[in-house]
Amino acid sequence: MSHPFRITVLSDTHMPKKAKELPAPLLEDLRHSDLIIHAGDWSKWELYELLSQYAPVEGVAGNVDDEVIIDRLGYHRIVLAEGKRIGIVHGHGQGGTTPSRARKAFHDSEVDCIVFGHSHIPFLENVQGVLMFNPGSATDKRRQPRYSYGRLLIQDGALEARHIFYDQK
Numbered sequence: 001m002s003h004p005f006r007i008t009v010l011s012d013t014h015m016p017k018k019a020k021e022l023p024a025p026l027l028e029d030l031r032h033s034d035l036i037i038h039a040g041d042w043s044k045w046e047l048y049e050l051l052s053q054y055a056p057v058e059g060v061a062g063n064v065d066d067e068v069i070i071d072r073l074g075y076h077r078i079v080l081a082e083g084k085r086i087g088i089v090h091g092h093g094q095g096g097t098t099p100s101r102a103r104k105a106f107h108d109s110e111v112d113c114i115v116f117g118h119s120h121i122p123f124l125e126n127v128q129g130v131l132m133f134n135p136g137s138a139t140d141k142r143r144q145p146r147y148s149y150g151r152l153l154i155q156d157g158a159l160e161a162r163h164i165f166y167d168q169k
Helices: 023-030 046-051 067-073 099-106
Strands: 006-012 035-037 057-058 078-082 084-089 113-114 123-127 130-134 147-155 158-166
Touching: 006 023, 006 057, 023 147, 035 046, 035 078, 035 130, 046 057, 084 099, 099 123, 099 130, 113 147, 123 158, 130 147, 130 158
Parallel strands: 006 035, 035 057, 084 113, 113 130
Antiparallel strands: 006 147, 078 084, 123 130, 147 158
């Protein structure tokens, strides 16, 4: 059995407004990441640079990100990781739910997983063969009981997602 390819998944960090630094549980996880995905609402480009010290970073801009982030990342992308096609979108927009908007963003693309954010609500569901995954927020839980981020594991052709929850940021 091979070593799993480990992806740490973030969204809605809103730094430095909601946190001056990343929480300890997340920092520990980043040390073991093969890839980091951020689904928007970074707030400042410096977070991209910080995350890049741990592993390669893929991400998109969200609805509160500045022009630097929008110009460098755009709002929509598909990344290939260990043979899996992962769509990344923030999920903001008009009409429907955040998961339905995220799914619609890739309606004409073949993807194995869609990572999205915007709502700050952790979400994990298989929709017509596509794994829909919102990690929640590691720094701004809003009305959620706990802070969260996500982990995707790819091993022997299988893709698995889980949330990591904690109480203190």
